[in-house]
Each structure stands twice: as structure tokens, then as C-alpha cells.
Amino acid sequence: QSGLTQPPSASGTPGQRVTMSCSGSSSNIGSNYVSWYRHLPGTAPKLLIYDNDQRPAGVPDRFSGSKSGTSASLAISGLRSEDEADFYCSTWDDSLSGNVFGSGTKVTAL
Amino acid sequence: EVQLVETGGGSVQPGGSLRLSCAASGFNFTDYWMSWVRQAPGKGLEWVANINEDGNEDYYVDSVQGRFTVSRDNGKKSLYLEMSSLRAEDTAVYYCARELDGFGLDVWGQGTKVTVSS
Numbered sequence: 467q468s469g470l471t472q473p474p475s476a477s478g479t480p481g482q483r484v485t486m487s488c489s490g491s492s493s494n495i496g497s498n499y500v501s502w503y504r505h506l507p508g509t510a511p512k513l514l515i516y517d518n519d520q521r522p523a524g525v526p527d528r529f530s531g532s533k534s535g536t537s538a539s540l541a542i543s544g545l546r547s548e549d550e551a552d553f554y555c556s557t558w559d560d561s562l563s564g565n566v567f568g569s570g571t572k573v574t575a576l
Numbered sequence: 577e578v579q580l581v582e583t584g585g586g587s588v589q590p591g592g593s594l595r596l597s598c599a600a601s602g603f604n605f606t607d608y609w610m611s612w613v614r615q616a617p618g619k620g621l622e623w624v625a626n627i628n629e630d631g632n633e634d635y636y637v638d639s640v641q642g643r644f645t646v647s648r649d650n651g652k653k654s655l656y657l658e659m660s661s662l663r664a665e666d667t668a669v670y671y672c673a674r675e676l677d678g679f680g681l682d683v684w685g686q687g688t689k690v691t692v693s694s
Binding site: 516 | 626671676
């Protein structure tokens with residue numbers, strides 16, 4: 467059911483800026499807010515960005531989100547080894563009448 | 577402290593049923609939509625279902641439509657997922673989560689594991 471496409475992996479050296487994309491369509495990203503999550507298997511996912519570019523309290527400003535048309539992106543500036551995890555985008559899909567997650571991007575600090 | 581705690585996971589045979597519960601604390605439960613999200617072994621996150629504040633509007637992913645039912649008891653500050661006709665592909669860790677107005681999920685439980693196997 468996922469209509470959101472994410473690259474399977476992204477990497478960078480500590481201190482670098484890493485970006486990842488999330489591509490959708492007019493029925494999902496094009497007409498609804500995008501959220502981003504960080505997830506380590508076996509733990510609870512953590513909300514990093516909501517409403518396209520808003521950070522919940524406690525999320526460092528190293529994490530930033532943006533949206534343009536039917537695509538969104540997440541940037542991590544000043545990559546740290548502890549940032550290694552799977553990152554997912556998500557939004558509501560009007561055609562499916564349901565929430566959808568992207569396939570996830572695994573971030574590695576080299 | 578804002579918290580969600582899931583219970584009810586376990587092992588069940590294909591075709592069987594299971595009821596998951598999610599107890600909320602530390603916030604006004606009646607102010608929020610609530611969601612269930614799952615992660616199958618080796619797979620990504622998959623949204624399963626959600627329900628509105630009053631419990632009279634709900635939505636499901638196609639793969640569980642007609643087999644799963646989400647409900648809530650606002651007096652008990654609890655969310656439920658009734659699962660029937662379970663299949664091997666329903667094997668996953670199931671999380672409950674609190675929804676913001678823009679569908680962001682800002683509070684998550686620790687998850688409960690469901691295994692469907694003969």
C-alpha cells in the first residue's frame with residue numbers, strides 16, 4: 467500500500483550533512499503534511515519532524531524537514547554515530563484513506 | 577509522564593484471533609486520534625488502523641480491512657485492536673501511537689509482539 471519512495475540507504479562521515487528524500491504523489495505528499503521518524507528495530511519509533519518542517523520539543527535542530535510539491539526531504543546536519551538508524555517518512559493518502567509510510571532509509575555513519 | 581503501554585501479544589495459529597490493548601496515561605486521551613502501526617520481521621513500518629477521539633470513525637490498511645477492528649474506551653483511557661482470521665503475514669511487533677492533527681505520531685508504546693504460526 468506504500469506510495470512513498472525512499473532510497474534504501476544514505477551515509478556520511480561524522481560531522482557531514484546527510485539528506486534523504488521521500489517521493490510521493492498528489493494524493494499523499496501533495497495534499498497532506500509529512501512526518502519523519504527515526505527507528506531502531508526493537509525500540510519505539512521516534513517522531514523527528516511533523517507538519518513538514520516542525521520539530522517536537524527535545525529534537526535537536528540538526529534535524530530539519532522540507533516539502534516541495536509531491537516530495538519531501540529530511541536533512542541531518544553534523545552527522546553523529548548515534549544517528550545511525552532507519553528513517554521513515556509518512557503522510558496521509560487521500561486515495562487510500564489511510565496513513566502510509568515510506569520503505570525507509572538506513573543511515574550509516576562511516 | 578505521557579505514556580502508552582501495549583499488552584496482549586502472543587503466539588496464535590493461522591485463522592485464530594487476538595486482542596491487543598494499549599493503556600494511555602499522562603495526557604487527555606479523549607483529545608486525540610490514535611493509531612496502530614506494525615513492523616514485520618525484516619520489514620519497515622506499516623500503518624494498520626486509526627480511530628477518532630469519539631470512537632465513531634476509523635480507517636484501515638487494505639490488508640487488514642474486514643479482519644481487524646480498532647476500538648477505544650475513553651473511560652478506561654484504552655485503545656484496542658481486535659484481530660481475527662490471522663495470517664502468517666500478520667506476524668509483527670504492533671505499536672500503538674498518539675496522533676497529532678497533521679497525522680504525525682508523537683507518542684509511541686514499546687510494542688507487543690504477535691506471532692502467527694502453526
